[in-house]
Amino acid sequence: MWRDHLTEIIVFTFLFLLVSVMGFVAARWRAPKDMAHLDEWGLGGRSFGGWITWFLVGGDLYTAYTFVAVPALMFGAGAAGFFAVPYTIVIYPLVFLVLVRLWSVSHRHGFVTPADFVRNRFDSPVLALLIAITGIVATMPYIALQLVGIEAVLKTMGVTGDNALARHLPIIIAFAILAAYTYQSGLRAPALIAFVKDSLIYIVILVAIVYLPYKLGGWGDIFAAADAKFDASPNPNDGILLNGNNQLQYVTLALGSALALFLYPHSITGVLASRNRDVIKRNMSALPAYSLLLGLIALLGYMAIAAGVKPLPGAKEGTVDSNTVVPLLFDQQFPDWFAGVAYAAIGIGALVPAAIMSIAAANLFTRNIYKEYLKRDASPAQEANVSKITSLVVKVGAVACIVFLDPQFSIDLQLIGGVIILQTLPAVALGLYTRWFHRTGLIVGWAVGMGLGMWMLYQVASPTRKHFGGSAFPLSEFGFDTTRTIYVGIVAVAVNLAVAALVTLALRAAKVEEGVDGTTPDDYFADEGDPRVTPGTERDADSAREPVA
């Protein structure tokens, strides 16, 4: 009952309203004279320095869902859930090498989205459209998942109703506020709120990892309790260590997720908003501080085992909602007021990435669908306006996903999202290094990779469901005599690449036209203050000279 959680609810609501005010004020923070430009609204004026970028990108990549779902996975499956740690380690060196090039070429040409880059690099509106649609489709369920994070917290505080509308009312209100300040302040809102979010999360976690092991009898006891639980379970693939079957899955999932994460439009938005190359490079050595946090948060799953937490019932009869284990652990172990702070950290933690994601999806729609196909001569002010409205539509869509669909469905969609966004790797990531691939080859590769990925996900069964039961594809389905599994996304993107290469060779032999590269080798090293930067970042520039994007 919610009355038992009154203190928690008051603290939660207070902190939530505090950041909402900050969100509205953010429009005036470091703002230029004129917010009516996509660069200002959607990329914060491309002016963020080291600290802001650290909070913004960190707030963007480590979402409420991560903080709730990773420990939930550890609680349920053990070591396999720890993949999030290597995943967030390998990602930064990859970015250090790859995304600085994207930053440079985007800075030079005024690109706002990865599809803008592809459009120019490969001279193919079709390929750019595919990249844009892939990005939007992959991002939508990701936003919905942030709501799952808030919902887990609300559920634990007893804020639930009898019918669907009453149950979701708090989330609808929260998202309406979020939508309003994102509309007004653009990327500046999540950038400012991220300071509060991460400060709260750091405080909560530092307290949790010192205080909880002390209460629960030390780390040795915590691991022993987890070990005992997995020993007793009938599932052969759980345990506090990996076994022979799931090691390949573990490393391919870590690598595939890392590659996917930085192809997601919202991560690219965070990177493009930084001021110069140095800011990005320095951040790649500072951001792993969050990985340490994530690793410790993951272990909350084991603490929940040691504390004897029983997850709340799920949406369907007889199921449990394992996403509630961390909120329940806090509820049981912390004083009420501190549990309220922890819940606020998770709740606000959902708003930051949701805002950035909706901005990124809106930018994709504006640049690569609206401007490309609907209104070629759109002025920067019109672009900014379309983006603002699209960001509202995207959020309404995400809320609808949660209200009308089983949250499990969003989780499935997000699983698919990771696999499909990986299919943009050849065009976006490899495109930054080479133009060897033919544009048609990339399109065919994309289609084959996408089809194969969907088919493989459809084949994956879990104890509770026949299809889309996870991302671990049994290699025996390919005819190998083994019980090992592999991450679907890695296989799909490998096939995508192979097909793209074969088609490229064939088209080249047939001497098919391959279009004009709109970028020069030098563009990939351009830095802040480069004299050749084309207008687009210049507010007063003649909009007709906007680069063709």
Place this chain on the structure above:
Amino acid sequence: MAAPEPEAPTTAPSRAKDHSPWNWLLFIPIVVPLIPVFFNGDSPRVFGFPRFYWLQLAYILLGVTTTTLVYQMTKKRGGR
């Protein structure tokens, strides 16, 4: 038009800035955390943490050290 690999001599100064041999070091924190034989074990334990957990957390330090080193070594124009 095809394959404008950044090999043109005119771009030599900026290339030197971006294509440093130091960059190869970055493959260490990409590859090492993906080799399960190193970390998939229980002993030795540190503060009650099985090797699986403390070693993977220690890889974060490996990542930070390598990226910082490469950044410091490559940040200056033509800094060799």
